[in-house]
Amino acid sequence: MTTSASAMKTRCLITGAGGFIGQALASALLAQPEVSHLILTDTTAPAHPASSNASKENGKPPSVHLHAADLTDGKHIQWLCDQEFDCIYLLHGIMSGQAESNLELGLNVNIDSVRRILDQLREKKPGVRLVFTSSTAVYGPPPDPDSVFSELTAPDPRSSYGAQKHIAETLVNDYSRRGLIDGRIVRLPTVTVRPGKPTGAASSFASGIFREPLSGEQSVLPVSKDLDLWVCSPRTVVKNLLLAKNIPTEKYDRKSRIVNLPGITISVQQMLDALKAVGGExxxxxxxxxxxxxxxxIVEGWPTRLDTTKARGLGFVSDGPFERTLKEYIEDYTEGQH
Known part of the structure; x- marks a missing residue:
């Protein structure tokens, strides 16, 4: 693999592409001049991403192929890994709340499917560039409110979701150490505000308490107002996922491909204050x-303060004030731009 993804035309595959982040990432990839080909897959065929700003090669936009695939089915995985791509984003997964309530499903999707994909890739596409989205849920609860977590902090997950993500991280890291793939593991903050319907994530309320009220609908807050969260905006997470693909391999730590993406620490009360400032009483x-x-x-078991020195050293970008995040959500998702 070349160490500069931007110096060559790139063909990308995204699993879990029917979700909000998958769609937003696909739209952003279409606007990248180096991207010539996109394969998008989910349990049902994803929608075609917005592509008004798509880059063009010889006057034509990148080709987009939409596929339905059950990644708990080995035959589907084999077929998918036979497609032509040199970069893969593993975004699929069973979210925190659902993984806790359905252990078998979480194991099948969050661990077994990842293992099968990795084994297909090491045989068919050795050295392929892979971005795996993980979670700060791998850490477990902070010992005290001021604890700061880094990539060197030992994971101690207190949920099935966190445990499953930790196991998958370990596999991606080891396969990268052996040179079988070129993996990049990014631990995402809670991404808010997400458009669409509530999800099976325990953190779904962190979007619902804005999304529904800003549309004139009622929303339920299931946690304490003094609870802190580690969050980032949709725009920021997409920018950082693009960067994860393009950062030269040699810049990553040879011992670990894990990076905590930047976010901000904010209490639920501060989030509600921002809602009032933007949306009114x-x-x-x-x-x-x-x-x-x-x-x-579940949410109390996630860290709220992270050291992002490694991420910033690699060039990952930080988030802005939370009120700006709300204004971006209104601009991007309630004014007909997406």
């Missing part, structure tokens, strides 16, 4: 508190 009044102990317990 009317929007704030549509948020109703209804404590859910299971959700509170």
């Amino acid at each position: 009317k929007a704030l009044g549509l948020v109703h508190e209804k404590k859910d102990e299971a959700t509170q317990r």
